[in-house]
Amino acid sequence: MNQHPLIRMAAATALLLCAASSLAAEAPNKVAGTWNLIAATVESNGVKSYPYGPEPRGRLVFTPDLYFVEFLHDPRIPRFQSNQRGGGTDAENRAVMAGSLALYGRYTVDEQGNFSGNRVEGSSFPNWTGDVRTTRELRMEVRGERMIESFQRPGGAKVRLVFERAD
Numbered sequence: 001m002n003q004h005p006l007i008r009m010a011a012a013t014a015l016l017l018c019a020a021s022s023l024a025a026e027a028p029n030k031v032a033g034t035w036n037l038i039a040a041t042v043e044s045n046g047v048k049s050y051p052y053g054p055e056p057r058g059r060l061v062f063t064p065d066l067y068f069v070e071f072l073h074d075p076r077i078p079r080f081q082s083n084q085r086g087g088g089t090d091a092e093n094r095a096v097m098a099g100s101l102a103l104y105g106r107y108t109v110d111e112q113g114n115f116s117g118n119r120v121e122g123s124s125f126p127n128w129t130g131d132v133r134t135t136r137e138l139r140m141e142v143r144g145e146r147m148i149e150s151f152q153r154p155g156g157a158k159v160r161l162v163f164e165r166a167d
Helices: 003-025 090-099
Strands: 033-044 047-049 057-062 067-073 100-109 115-123 132-134 138-143 146-152 158-165
Touching (some): 090 100, 115 138
Antiparallel strands (some): 033 057, 033 158, 057 067, 067 100, 100 115, 115 132, 138 146
8 A cells, every 4th residue: 555645645635724724714804904983972861972072083993913092082172271281170181081082902803804802901991991892792893994883881871983994
């Protein structure tokens, strides 16, 4: 019995399986890239509000190596009279806290390249630092050049952010 053809066939099969599994694991990451905020709403008890104003600004970046950073703000937040970051009045500090949000961390995608969850490593809202969110708590749905982020706050308010791809 000639073992060389069998060894070659086994090696070829192993190479083919490795190549196929590599291709399957490399499904395009649908969320990777830079996204600009174009709309933000919160709906609570049938009432819709605009947490970052009628023309919100912000950016959400998903890196190919699975990091994210998100910054959202109301461009109408007034400048501090003192011109010092730590020198805001109570009203100025409240306006910044109410009208902006920044967070960063790691994220995951599933086999199809869809967002599947994240872990917040830091946030301007400290209660979110350390949170791990799956698609049960947070959805990121890509529709062409738009992405919709949606989640429900603990009190029941529904948050919806719409982003447009920047790159």
